[in-house]
Amino acid sequence: MKIKDGAAHLRTLDRDREVYLDGALIARVADHPAFAAACRSAAALYDFQAAEANIELMTFETETGRRVNRGWQMPQSYADLVARREALTAWAELHGGFLGRSPDHLSSSVAGQMMGIEVFERHGARYASALRDYYAYARDNDLYLCYVIVNPQGDRSKAWGEQPSEEMTMRVVDEDAAGVTVRGAKMLGTGSIMAEEVLVANLQPLKPGEERFAISFALPLDTRGIKVLSRKSYEASATSPWDNPLSHRFDENDSVIYFDDVKVPWERIFLLGDTDMCRAQFHDTPGHVFQNYQSQIRLVVKLKFLLALGRRIAETVGTARMAPVVELLGEMASEVAAVEGLLYGMESAGGMVGGYYVPNASMMYAAQVQTQALYPRLIDQVRSLAGGGLIMLPSSAADLENPAIAPLIERTQVSAREGEGAAERMTLMKLAWDAVGSEFAGRHTQYEMFYAGAKFVTTAHCFRRYDWTGSERILDGVLASNPARPGAGGGGGSGGA
Ligand SMILES: Cc1cc2nc3c(=O)[nH]c(=O)nc-3n(C[C@H](O)[C@H](O)[C@H](O)COP(=O)(O)OP(=O)(O)OC[C@H]3O[C@@H](n4cnc5c(N)ncnc54)[C@H](O)[C@@H]3O)c2cc1C
Structure with a gap:
């Protein structure tokens, strides 16, 4: 079978679904101006993996003899994990890390859950069998999945069942022989x-x-009763690829999904009626670690992009050699390098769980907590390097077509970079604004602060997974080695050195 390419992916979108935007029902997303360019960006990922030169890097052969994206691969060694990461990094570099839920996010999650299939076996053979079949089906067809694993925010002081609207939180309302x-x-x-x-x-x-x-x-998202309630589309308001280079291409969208009496067949149900199993699905299997490890791989690419952007802005405005700017760029570089180091650390400090090589959870959660705070700081640092340069820009590419003002723009958009002029400066600054200041950029800051849960959630994961025994052993060793502690037989605690 052929490796999935962009055309194959676009064909999967060629089915009517219920997506609502600006008061209208949109059945064919790939043709709509609010979504079309994002769909093409997703297709470009598959074209990249199917290109002859990238097949080995991007895909692996399954036991059914198909070649699919490495996101589905369940690594059995450190080397497998690194090969898998190299594929995921190559994909992230195609979008600068701006597609948060590129297909490798969910393939990582499902593969991670599959690595702990015994957890589902304990819940019930029928559920384990459903997950096993689904993993094989999704992997062999290289499906692009998204997920909704969080309830609408609602009133946080109340339990899910006590919300003012009975219909707010998705729940089971009926059960029969079919599902x-x-x-x-x-x-x-x-x-x-x-x-x-x-x-x-x-x-x-x-x-x-x-x-x-x-x-x-x-x-499938075209299942009867699934209603996708889209937020505002930034792609729809992107004036042109030049004016809004990121929001035009990488607005991956976020939606509330309403399940309007949706029938779910038994063969697609992975757990039912067990509140603790909902936790175990992610936390007793490597599912949660793998999905968030993918996020860190993607985020390292995005942080490197922002770091280079900051430096290029400083070069363009002629401040790159000024001591305070060098200091700031050095500080930014240290932060990005630290996160990259955590990525390699979680890999090399990983270990075998059952038959699979899993990244170190404590380091992965540490990276999550650090980057939740780092991302908005880095955005702020890039903004501070740019000053008004992000704003003193033509209103749109159309200004350059007007002979009355085009020469004025040419004269006033000056770059300090050798051999570069107005075109390079404006192209860079338009990109920078879309990365740090536009509505799309604001959504990205919210994304990086919350995609893995609020801070009280991610720090709780750190607390839970940290190797306290290892650090307490050191503390206890130092306490025990103090000869002056009461009861140690060293003469009591009164003495000074
Ligand atoms: C851009 C974006 C994309 C997303 N994509 C996805 C996706 O693809 N799939 C998916 O399933 N989810 C997604 N999410 C949802 C994400 O998982 C949640 O936003 C996240 O878990 C936080 O939940 P919340 O939004 O309800 O915020 P809350 O949990 O309500 O947190 C908001 C703030 O309220 C306070 N707070 C709330 N509850 C408590 C508490 N008990 N104790 C202390 N403080 C509290 C904290 O200050 C917290 O920072 C996305 C979110 C964003 C912003």
């Missing part, structure tokens, strides 16, 4: 306009008594 029916909403389906299927689960803790919310399944 179950679900009703209500989940958020926030990033990438849902470009994906083929959606995985539904509960990452937020559920309490005993909340069993009706406890379900995980996957369905």
Whole structure:
């Protein structure tokens, strides 16, 4: 079978679905001006993996003899993990890290859950069998999945079942021999306009008594009753690829997904009615580690992009050799290098879990907490390097077509970089604004601060997974080696050195 390419991906979007934007129903997303360029960017990822020169880098052969993206690969050694990371990095470099939920995010999650299939076996043979079949189907067809694993925010002081609207949080409302029916909403389906299927689960803790919310399944996005309620499209308001180079191409979209009495067949249900199993699906399997490890691979690419952007801006405005600017760029470089170091650290400090090589969870969560704070800081640093240069720009490419002002623009957009002029300066600054200041950029800051949960959630993961025994052993060793401690037989604690 052929390796999935861009045309094959676009064909999967060629089916009617219920996407709502600006009051209208949009059935064919790939043709709509709010989504078309993002869909083409997704297709470009598949074209890249299918190109002869990239096949070995980007794909691996499954046991059914197909070659699919390495995101589906379940690494059995450190070398496998590194080969897998190199593929994921190559994809992220195509979009500068701006597609948060590129297809390798969900393939990482599902492959990670599959690595802990025994957790599903304990929940029930039928559920384990459903996940096993789904993993093989999704992998062999190289599916692009998105997920909604969080409930709409609602009133955070109330439990999911106590929200003012019964319909807010998706729950099971019926069950029969064919499957179950679900009703209500989940958020926030990033990438849902470009994906083929959606995985539904509960990452937020559920309490005993909340069993009706406890379900995980996957369905095609054109399933009857799935309504995708899109946020504003930044692509739709992007004036041109030159004026808005990132939002024009990489607006992956985020949507509330409403399940309007959606029927889920048993063969697509991975867990049901067990609140603790919702936690175990991600945390007792390598699922959560693998999906967030993918995020860190992508984020390292994005941080490197922002760092280079900051330096290029300083060169363009002629400040790159000034001591305070060198100091700031050095500080930014140290922060980005530290995150890259954490990425390599989580890989080399990883280990075998069952038959699979899994990155070190403690280091992965540490990277998550650090980058939640680092991202907005780095954005701020790039903005501070740029000053008004991000704003003193022509209103759009159309200004350059007007002979009355084109020469004035040419004269006033000056670059300090050798051999560069107005065109290079404006192209850079337009890109910079879309990365750090536009509405698209603001969404990205929100994304990097929240995609893995609020800070109280990510720090709790760090607390839970840190090797406290190892550090307490050192503390206890130093305490025990103090000869002057009371009861140590060293004469009591009164003495000074
Ligand atoms: C751009 C973007 C894309 C996303 N994409 C996806 C996706 O593809 N799939 C998906 O499933 N989800 C996605 N999410 C959702 C994401 O997982 C959630 O935003 C995240 O888990 C935080 O939940 P919340 O938004 O309800 O915020 P909250 O949990 O309500 O947090 C908001 C703030 O409220 C405070 N707070 C709330 N509860 C507590 C508490 N119990 N204790 C202390 N403080 C509290 C904290 O100050 C916190 O910072 C996305 C989010 C964003 C912003």
